[in-house]
Amino acid sequence: MDLIKEIVSRAQANKQRIVLPEGTEERTLKAANQILTDEVADLILLGNRSEIEEAAKKWGLGNISKATIIDPATSPKKEEYAQLLFELRKKKGMTIEEAHQKVQDPLFYGCLMIKAGDADGQLAGARNTTGNVLRPALQIIKTAPGITCVSGAMLLLTKAPNYGKNGILVMGDVAVTPVPDAGQLAQIAVCTARTAKAVAGIDPKVAMLSFSTKGSAKHEVVDKVVEATKLAREMAPGLSIDGELQADAALVPSVGESKAPGSEIAGHANVLIVPNLEVGNISYKLVQRLGHAEAIGPILQGIARPVNDLSRGCSIEDVYTMVAVTANQAIAAKEQK
Known part of the structure; x- marks a missing residue:
């Protein structure tokens, strides 16, 4: 068995909840459909539900219906997450108003889900820069015990x-x-x-x-x-x-x-x-x-829970593999607790 098959197999045996904040991005959605078909992970897609469903229909992605779809702008948990973000960042000068605004950003929302225990890992970067992917991870999830650099x-x-x-x-x-x-x-x-x-x-x-x-x-x-x-x-x-x-x-x-x-x-x-x-x-x-x-990678490390960054030139196969990698990291992070 080659390494990628091993990584996928380990993910299938212990399914993790992985957030994909770029829920309407074409490569992400096509990879997500295959992940759900192969039962590699439980996926949480962030974005406007009707846009995600229309895109899935357009590209013939029948298994996207198996994902959990959340729109951060209308989520019933956005108040709870805004309060969590405010508590984490108030010493750095964040106001509750700013927290309410930030929580509508899918990259922040996904990291808040992980911090709250509602998800196990996140993968983004097909549309966003490394800085944008890393910033909420470092502000919300923070580094692992004993680690100061990512x-x-x-x-x-x-x-x-x-x-x-x-x-x-x-x-x-x-x-x-x-x-x-x-x-x-x-x-x-x-x-x-x-x-x-x-x-x-x-x-x-x-x-x-x-x-x-x-x-x-x-x-x-x-x-x-x-x-x-x-x-x-x-x-x-x-x-x-x-x-x-x-x-x-x-x-x-x-x-x-x-x-x-x-x-x-x-x-x-x-x-x-x-x-x-x-x-x-x-x-x-x-x-x-x-x-x-x-x-394969880069695989980000040093964060308390896995948040990985894709290249904006990534392929569907890259997204699929990195979801499985993120799931493997999530499994290991739970075992280290």
Whole structure:
């Protein structure tokens, strides 16, 4: 069974309530119809009911009727959610009037549903920017305990079965924090390891990547990776992690043995943590384009409950897969409570 089928199968076995705030968007609706057909998740579509139903009829999406459809503007819960938002944000200067206005925004409404326990995760971004998707998540759901920075992991399904877990690798951060300090990099490592376990079913072996292996080069950016490795071990004492390692030392057993003798991670890594966003973004795109790997994500991590961001150029298949990924994260988040 390939990884995407495994992710879908886990979601089907423990159905989660996933909010799709862009309820009238074509790719979202077509993916939602297939999700409901395959019983991957219980979906909550946000938007005007008649617009959603007309779009579903136009595109022949007969199973959209199985979704819960909520219009934030007319929802009977909008007063309750406005009060919840006001309580969460009043110290930041939000008035009750502003809360009433914000609650009609589907991105805010979906996050308030999650905060209130009425939903388990959210997926948006086909129409909205990353900033618009993330802002309500950080204001309402907030970060997970012990985590202060949000990051993005990428699942890389490569054609090199001798690396990672049968060619599956997880890389972070590829999406959010441009230049993490040592503390943030440690959090990214711990969160990416959790994502690898929750979504890819991987027993994480984490390599903290650099242009140096075990002191082969001296530089302040190398020192940051060394410090981050130490902090990650303190954050998650049971985590299998090592660094600093060059990419070949992390992946190739013979190179790992030569450059980092005695390391349990060198040559066997399946989770790769890059020192900054620039490296992560460039690296995964090179692997994707030159290595013909399938890249799934970015999967946002560090938020207390899963909220994921789609590319505005996403396909129907991307939306379908990311609903299943979000469901897997929701399952894991409940187990961590």
